[in-house]
Amino acid sequence: MRDLILDTDIGVDDAYALRLALLTGRLLGVTTTYGNESIDKTTKNAKLSLRKWQCQDVGVCRGASQPLVKPRIISDGHIFGQDGLGDHYENPETPDAPDAISYIVNCARERPGEITLATIGPLTNLALALNLEPRLPSLLRQVISMGGAFGKNGHTGNMTHFAEFNIYCDPHAAEQVFAAPFNHVLIPIDMTHDVIIDEQEMKAYQDDFLYNISLFYLDFSEKYEKFRGMCVHDALTLVYFEHPEFFEETRTPIAVSTAGITLGQTHRRLSSYQSIPDDVMRGRPEHTVILNGDVKAIKEFMLERMLGGKA
Numbered sequence: 001m002r003d004l005i006l007d008t009d010i011g012v013d014d015a016y017a018l019r020l021a022l023l024t025g026r027l028l029g030v031t032t033t034y035g036n037e038s039i040d041k042t043t044k045n046a047k048l049s050l051r052k053w054q055c056q057d058v059g060v061c062r063g064a065s066q067p068l069v070k071p072r073i074i075s076d077g078h079i080f081g082q083d084g085l086g087d088h089y090e091n092p093e094t095p096d097a098p099d100a101i102s103y104i105v106n107c108a109r110e111r112p113g114e115i116t117l118a119t120i121g122p123l124t125n126l127a128l129a130l131n132l133e134p135r136l137p138s139l140l141r142q143v144i145s146m147g148g149a150f151g152k153n154g155h156t157g158n159m160t161h162f163a164e165f166n167i168y169c170d171p172h173a174a175e176q177v178f179a180a181p182f183n184h185v186l187i188p189i190d191m192t193h194d195v196i197i198d199e200q201e202m203k204a205y206q207d208d209f210l211y212n213i214s215l216f217y218l219d220f221s222e223k224y225e226k227f228r229g230m231c232v233h234d235a236l237t238l239v240y241f242e243h244p245e246f247f248e249e250t251r252t253p254i255a256v257s258t259a260g261i262t263l264g265q266t267h268r269r270l271s272s273y274q275s276i277p278d279d280v281m282r283g284r285p286e287h288t289v290i291l292n293g294d295v296k297a298i299k300e301f302m303l304e305r306m307l308g309g310k311a
């Protein structure tokens with residue numbers, strides 16, 4: 001039964017998530033957003049990736065080209081290359097596609113309670129879909145998102161000291177989404193920074209496309225981190241989709257800073273005291289935040305899946 005939609009700003013770690021999504025056999029469609037790159041490039045990248053994996057029966061829909069309020073962050077290509085996929089392959093794909101927002105809403109309306117949406121870029125598309133269909137939280141089965149930073153395990157922001165990239169791209173969208181009663185699981189860099197794949201592990205996946213698009217980032221990582229490896233942030237949403245038992249779940253409301261020096265910072269309720277004034281948290285729905293997980297089990301599952309195993 002195909003019951004998963006992947007919303008992506010497909011860059012390199014997104015491609016690992018897309019591969020895992022395809023290997024579940026449950027991927028219904030892909031929706032694209034700006035983020036790592038422009039909406040034109042991410043839409044072309046999604047189409048190229050599906051073609052490289054000889055996947056003709058999963059459609060691509062095109063979403064938001066910019067955030068709700070703040071200007072779009074323009075990438076300089078130093079992490080994932082100018083095209084967002086490591087500048088390795090020519091990409092003859094076109095950037096046009098059907099509208100992503102209506103696609104998400106229509107799928108949820110047609111199959112209430114059945115569809116899971118995994119978001120691995122800014123939350124702009126989900127916020128726009130919520131504005132289009134206010135019943136969306138009750139129509140989607142679950143939303144699993146990569147994003148946020150709560151300072152656990154020493155992991156603070158990766159865009160600023162406070163903010164993680166996906167949330168920082170559109171904090172207003174994130175604030176709207178987390179204030180809504182979605183069955184929402186958020187996997188922040190507190191967790192994703194603990195799952196690093198080195199070059200040998202990438203080669204073990206025996207996926208030439210994934211390895212080739214990763215080379216640009218591996219060179220960047222070697223130059224600045226003295227290590228050839230990558231945090232596969234986005235892939236963890238798909239690991240959770242199939243094996244939530246690998247992860248430690250914390251229930252908490254989530255608030256997002258939408259101004260000032262902490263712009264894009266995600267806040268959770270802390271057991272000993274509120275990280276922000278209690279009145280901001282009061283009345284907010286609780287969501288699930290993943291701060292820890294079984295890294296060994298996560299990596300073993302990813303390898304088995306990439307090798308075509310049914311883990």
Ligand code: RIB
Binds near residue numbers: 120146165234
């Ligand atoms: O902070 C990590 C996130 O930012 C990932 O989704 C990665 O693809 C980048 O978009």
Ligand code: CA
Binds near residue numbers: 013014035120234
């Ligand atoms: Ca991403």
